[in-house]
Amino acid sequence: MADLEVILEDDPVPIVLIFGNMLKASLALPARSEIAATLIGSCALASTTDPQALTIDFSPGQTRIRHGVSRDAKIIIHLDFADMDAKPRVERLWRHPLFAYRVGQLLEPITTSWTEAAKRFWDLTAQIPGMPTGIKITNTDEQRSLQFGSDSHEVELHGDSKSLSSLLNGSGVLANEVMQGRLKILGSLEHMVVLSEVTFNLMLGNPGHD
Amino acid sequence: MTDTPFKGEKNLESWLDRHHVDTVRTQVTTLDGASLGKYCNRNKFLKTLPEGHGISDLALAMDLAGTPHMTFWHPFRRHALGDIAVKPDLDTLISDGTDPNLGHVICDFTQVDGTPINLCPRTLLKNIVAEIFDLGYTVKATCELEFFLFQNSFEEASRKKYQGLTPVGASKLQNIYYLRNAYHAKTFMDEVTKRLDWYGISWEGWNDEAGVGQIELNLSPADPLRIADDVMRVKNVLYEVAVDLDMSVTFMAHPMPGYSSGMHVHHSLLQNGKPAFYDSTQPDNRSQLLRNWIGGIIKTMPGAVSYLCPTINSYRRLKEFSAPPLTATWGEENKSTALRLVSRTPKSTRIEHRLGAADLNPYLGIAVILAGGLAGVNNKIEPPDEFKFIGWGLPDSIKRLPLTITRAAEALRQDELLREVLGADVVDYWLKTRQLEWFAFHTEGGDPDSDKPCSWEYQRYFAIV
Missing domain, CATH: 3.30.590.10 (Glutamine synthetase/guanido kinase, catalytic domain)
Structure with a gap:
């Protein structure tokens, strides 16, 4: 199966970058890529709390994402982007139930274990200037820790499986997660800021340091 | 009517006396162009010279809504939040015509020891000039x-x-x-x-x-x-x-x-x-x-x-x-x-x-x-x-x-x-x-x-x- 290209609008807004990043990761899975290959038409996602919205256009060989709700969208998914666990409302579902089902499959978060996510995160970011030389990540559900880098870790990160996976997979910004109380950190302000920058860039689809 | 600024004078206390200034307002400009500062009691103002009074390093590391810069770092910042300084440029000290007891002075952000911070907008302009x-x-x-x-x-x-x-x-x-x-x-x-x-x-x-x-x-x-x-x-x-x-x-x-x-x-x-x-x-x-x-x-x-x-x-x-x-x-x-x-x-x-x-x-x-x-x-x-x-x-x-x-x-x-x-x-x-x-x-x-x-x-x- 040929790779599906994900093309973002020119000068993309954050929500387009974030969903573009999510969709690229989703389409990297062969099963999902096959689903996407069957889709033709547009779906829109609109925030229930602010003007953020995007439209995903599926066509053979490529997927385009732009901001705003297209008039041609087959379905419009209304959701709270800040709370992806909240149940979305799907407009025009009854007209395109199969399309909606398949789009839902593509947008389903990829379930990666927190250990896999942590390893991948460290591999991607350890060389970025300012990163701690070592980090200890503790899963509070499992009461289990993983250590990356030097033994004398400079930063400790604590959280439950879901919060850790979400952050390390690029779905959140560390400072925000800590301020919301979902994660705890033991480290300097500088390391917290650098890790926040790294997770911010990861969320926007740019894992490198710019 | 124009007041006499301090610029060109030598005795600061005498100038403050002559102008009846008992409070000095410091003014420093953030990256976003907002005016920050404090109203300083005269004694405190004098005591902190020449370095100037302290201010949280976040003053130079927050946006217009007061949100700290949490996704990027610069070495001027303290490792666990701390103070930098607001250093008065005494050449800019003037008295206020409307509020007779008030003075105004423009400042640069510096480290607390007076070391310049190149990120400070006023310092940057001075360097270019x-x-x-x-x-x-x-x-x-x-x-x-x-x-x-x-x-x-x-x-x-x-x-x-x-x-x-x-x-x-x-x-x-x-x-x-x-x-x-x-x-x-x-x-x-x-x-x-x-x-x-x-x-x-x-x-x-x-x-x-x-x-x-x-x-x-x-x-x-x-x-x-x-x-x-x-x-x-x-x-x-x-x-x-x-x-x-x-x-x-x-x-x-x-x-x-x-x-x-x-x-x-x-x-x-x-x-x-x-x-x-x-x-x-x-x-x-x-x-x-x-x-x-x-x-x-x-x-x-x-x-x-x-x-x-x-x-x-x-x-x-x-x-x-x-x-x-x-x-x-x-x-x-x-x-x-x-x-x-x-x-x-x-x-x-x-x-x-x-x-x-x-x-x-x-x-x-x-x-x-x-x-x-x-x-x-x-x-x-x-x-x-x-x-x-x-x-x-x-x-x-x-x-x-x-x-x-x-x-x-x-x-x-x-x-x-x-x-x-x-x-x-x-x-x-x-x-x-x-x-x-x-x-x-x-x-x-x-x-x-x-x-x-x-x-x-x-x-x-x-x-x-």
Whole structure:
């Protein structure tokens, strides 16, 4: 199966970058890529709390994402982007139930274990200037820790499986997660800021340091 | 009446006594161009000299909404939150004509031991001016300040969510120079100019501008640091007079449909006190220095847009036929180009840079313009041909300046000349602040498809920039 290209609008807004990043990761899975290959038409996602919205256009060989709700969208998914666990409302579902089902499959978060996510995160970011030389990540559900880098870790990160996976997979910004109380950190302000920058860039689809 | 500033005197306590100053207000400017400071008891003020009082390092590391910069770092910051200092420049110490016990002083952000912080906008401008001085030149500059004035108090404007405000003026048409419009603002401006006179800020004139309720105030030329200091002081005076008279004023670039507010920067170089842009031996009277200076400013202009148009709202101003330039062009007496050159006589020869938005940080805005000129001289950059056409309504083949905050940031990221003059760390930190501005707009309620300013912009910019 040929790779599906994900093309973002020119000068993309954050929500387009974030969903573009999510969709690229989703389409990297062969099963999902096959689903996407069957889709033709547009779906829109609109925030229930602010003007953020995007439209995903599926066509053979490529997927385009732009901001705003297209008039041609087959379905419009209304959701709270800040709370992806909240149940979305799907407009025009009854007209395109199969399309909606398949789009839902593509947008389903990829379930990666927190250990896999942590390893991948460290591999991607350890060389970025300012990163701690070592980090200890503790899963509070499992009461289990993983250590990356030097033994004398400079930063400790604590959280439950879901919060850790979400952050390390690029779905959140560390400072925000800590301020919301979902994660705890033991480290300097500088390391917290650098890790926040790294997770911010990861969320926007740019894992490198710019 | 003009008060006597401290500048030139030696005994500070004696000056404070003579002027009955028992409180000194420090004023320092953030990257976003906001005024911060403290009202310091005289004894405390004296005790902290010369380093100045402490202030949280977040003062230089937060956005206009007070959100700390949590996704980018600079070595000036403390490792677990801490203080930096606000170092008074005693040459700027003046007394307040309205409040007889108050003094004002302009400051730089420094480390607590007095070490300069190159990220401080005022320090950055000082460094650029010093580099130009080292080449044998001094700079004379001035700014045109445009702003909108409303009959509504700031509280009322906020209550009305900044909608349906009453601009000052006789006409609701977008006319300009109308004395009847200006007369509606005269009571306000009389109080403003009275305070400016007291502060020793030399102003040349003010007039009704093209927008409904818009006024332009022109300052007399001076050295760039003095002009940037004066701009910050004038903005505070305008704000304070508005508060005192139950009115409101805004430096938002585009607060409502129609014309927008810019901050044109005029400048020229002198060598041994003589105009260095003028060369009577040349047929066009333009010196080689002027050619290189223009060449550098034009070459770096796409990147400079990021500093000259710093906010989301700045870019609403950049529209065809609405006065601001859209191309990196220059021309003699051409107000549709980015640089309007005036080179008729030695005395009048100057460059008017017309791109800056009213919401720019004057220290950074002037610094990036001078940095462009400096790069032009250092690298002997020749300017493109003079643009002798009207600069709007041009074919698509003519390259436009960046017209969004992200495109301007990208142009700055790629500009090696500005990076070299301003400093890589300074540019990189600025780029992160612009990314934060962009991200906050889009994720905190801003509407990218709205053709007029949205609530997020008013909340963030109306009373602060």
